[in-house]
Amino acid sequence: MASGPPHQRRAEFEEVALPFMDALFNLALNLTRNRKDAEDLVQEAYLRAFRFFDSYQPGTHIKAWLFRILRNSFINRYRAKKVRPEEVDFTKIESAYEQAVDEEFLRKSRPPSPEAAVMEQVLDEEVQQAITDLPEEYRSVVLMALVEEMSYKEIAAAMSIPLGTVMSRLHRGRKMLQTSLLEYVRRKGIVRGRSDVSKGEDT
């Protein structure tokens, strides 16, 4: 994109890229789970982005482009440390979610409604923990969709994945998130499980 002397390219880069620092830091923090590592990752991502600034196409989503670079930097670090990202058995998540929230439960529930009850009872730390517990590929998609409110197309660009994969990851990521939060609440005795609901109906 940019041409001219290096300091001029830097000025152009700073103008278009630095406004997204909060967004990058937030994603980095959710990926690394550590503020210092997040800061290092943001700096590394910006430097890498600047080195490849020539390849950036003006008019395309620069936030998605920056996210992709940051995420690739993060993945490279994982590879360097030979740390395997956590794996998840989605079938277990699915069944747990189905157990926690099913059609009957939703229909029978009355105030406090489950959504209100869940979000009123969970702490900020528990919401954050639920996000943190998501596998990285789901966590990034969920954050981009819910916090950054990026479109599927932008997320696909940022993650270098097809649109359909964005949809499936977002779907599963959200289900995992809800399952975790419902689990927190259930432990506190606010929301009953499926068996509890059925038992209540019988009486």
Place this chain on the structure above:
Amino acid sequence: MDCETFRGWIYHLQADEIPEKERGDFEGHLDDCPDCARLLEVEQGFLDALKGRLARQEAPPGLETRVRAALRAEAPDAPRVAWYRTPWFAATAAALLLVVILIPSLPTAPPGPTVGSGAPGQVTHVVAQDVVVVDLDCDRAGMSLEYQRDCDHPHHVNALKTADGRYWHISPDQRGYGRLVTDPEMRGRRMVIDGDYYPAINTVHIDSSRLSARAIL
């Protein structure tokens, strides 16, 4: 549309990612199915609350400075041209240098107490106080007056050194002052000069008829 299809797309409906032409099918299903309508309500409430709790964390204040410094290290600022390397300064310095180089070879102007006037290059009547007779070459070389008096170099000649450090040649053909030009004993004498100054040859011809040149020392 059945409930299973609707629920499979419910998140995308919330994300406003359903193609426009298919939105009607989803909305039609909501009208017909209170369970799915309730589910959407639950999911939307949950999503709104979740978004409210997922506030974006701001980058620490020092991070931007740090990133900018790293970028600057990657692409340094354009070298700032020092004031002494600017074109105008170079031109001025060159002109000054030229003047400094040329000054010794230019005819020296008569000293301050000059009397008389005339066009440049014309002979001028001069009267000067505290003019010292020196060995021209030795004095220019920084030798002392004592050393100059002892100098017996056959080609060295005397000159007049004014109070402000200029040298005047002494006319060799003036009557009564011929020794002034060559005599080492004359070096170091202070004199009051009254005569004519020839700028073209930077030479003073002391006017003997006025007897205005006298030895002080």
